[in-house]
Amino acid sequence: MAEIIIVPYAAAAGSLVADAIVRLIERNREAVLGLATGSTPLPVYQALEPRLKGIDVSRVRGFALDEYVGLDPAHPESYRSVIQREVVEPLGLDPALIRVPDGSLDGIEHAGEEYEEAILAAGGVDLQLLGIGTDGHIGFNEPGSSFASLTRVKTLTEQTRDDNARFFDSVDDVPRHCITQGLGTILRARHLVLLAFGAGKAEAVAGAVEGPLTASLPGSAIQLHPRATVVVDEAAASRLRFADYYRYTYENKPAWQAI
Numbered sequence: 001m002a003e004i005i006i007v008p009y010a011a012a013a014g015s016l017v018a019d020a021i022v023r024l025i026e027r028n029r030e031a032v033l034g035l036a037t038g039s040t041p042l043p044v045y046q047a048l049e050p051r052l053k054g055i056d057v058s059r060v061r062g063f064a065l066d067e068y069v070g071l072d073p074a075h076p077e078s079y080r081s082v083i084q085r086e087v088v089e090p091l092g093l094d095p096a097l098i099r100v101p102d103g104s105l106d107g108i109e110h111a112g113e114e115y116e117e118a119i120l121a122a123g124g125v126d127l128q129l130l131g132i133g134t135d136g137h138i139g140f141n142e143p144g145s146s147f148a149s150l151t152r153v154k155t156l157t158e159q160t161r162d163d164n165a166r167f168f169d170s171v172d173d174v175p176r177h178c179i180t181q182g183l184g185t186i187l188r189a190r191h192l193v194l195l196a197f198g199a200g201k202a203e204a205v206a207g208a209v210e211g212p213l214t215a216s217l218p219g220s221a222i223q224l225h226p227r228a229t230v231v232v233d234e235a236a237a238s239r240l241r242f243a244d245y246y247r248y249t250y251e252n253k254p255a256w257q258a259i
């Protein structure tokens with residue numbers, strides 16, 4: 001099963017995961033990062049910024065999980081813009097080595113396949129950051145997504161559009177379609193790191209970690225992965241049945257065993 005780490009607040013999760021990413025880059029200057037957008041990964045990116053000072057990141061590569069379809073890439077909330085603003089610029093990465101799925105309508109029917117090829121050509125993702133939607137999605141794999149799915153166009157649920165309306169002027173401006181790495185794509189990454197903060201994520205986290213393996217809760221796919229780490233705050237952990245065991249396990253973790 002996944003390793004579950006319950007932290008007191010989001011910044012603690014950011015530090016923990018940023019340390020793991022720094023170790024990865026120190027081992028491999030050409031590390032391939034799987035990048036998430038939304039609010040959840042921000043503490044990781046913020047913690048990474050000072051930690052990467054003085055470390056050569058010029059060859060680090062990255063693949064975003066998803067993108068809205070039909071949104072102008074120059075729109076401030078396109079994931080291309082978000083990745084540039086929140087990740088590439090502050091961390092000093094080479095923009096030419098950071099990919100985001102192409103959500104432009106022109107050629108969208110081939111964009112998924114091309115993205116899969118690019119990930120494979122890079123040798124696969126070393127560490128994939130994940131958030132989780134209140135409906136249990138990872139990437140934008142909404143309920144019903146196949147565990148074998150690859151990058152493709154999906155329709156966002158109304159719940160996801162409502163959740164993401166905070167980034168736009170109104171919910172009507174949230175695109176209806178997205179292009180997202182599939183659950184099969186995500187499961188190929190060598191290490192999954194799923195983060196979740198706040199009570200609004202508690203049910204999705206419990207379903208993903210302890211619920212049955214089901215396409216109805218796509219986050220449960222992480223149970224199939226041999227190396228998955230879940231880092232949650234107390235509120236997001238509040239529905240976990242075995243929370244005490246996870247705390248005990250983490251407190252008694254051998255010092256040599258990093259996340």
Ligand code: F6R
Nearest residue numbers: 036037038039040131132133139
């Ligand atoms: C973002 C992504 C989504 C988000 C999820 C949670 O690239 O793939 O799965 O991680 O919607 O969003 P936040 O973090 O904004 O609550």
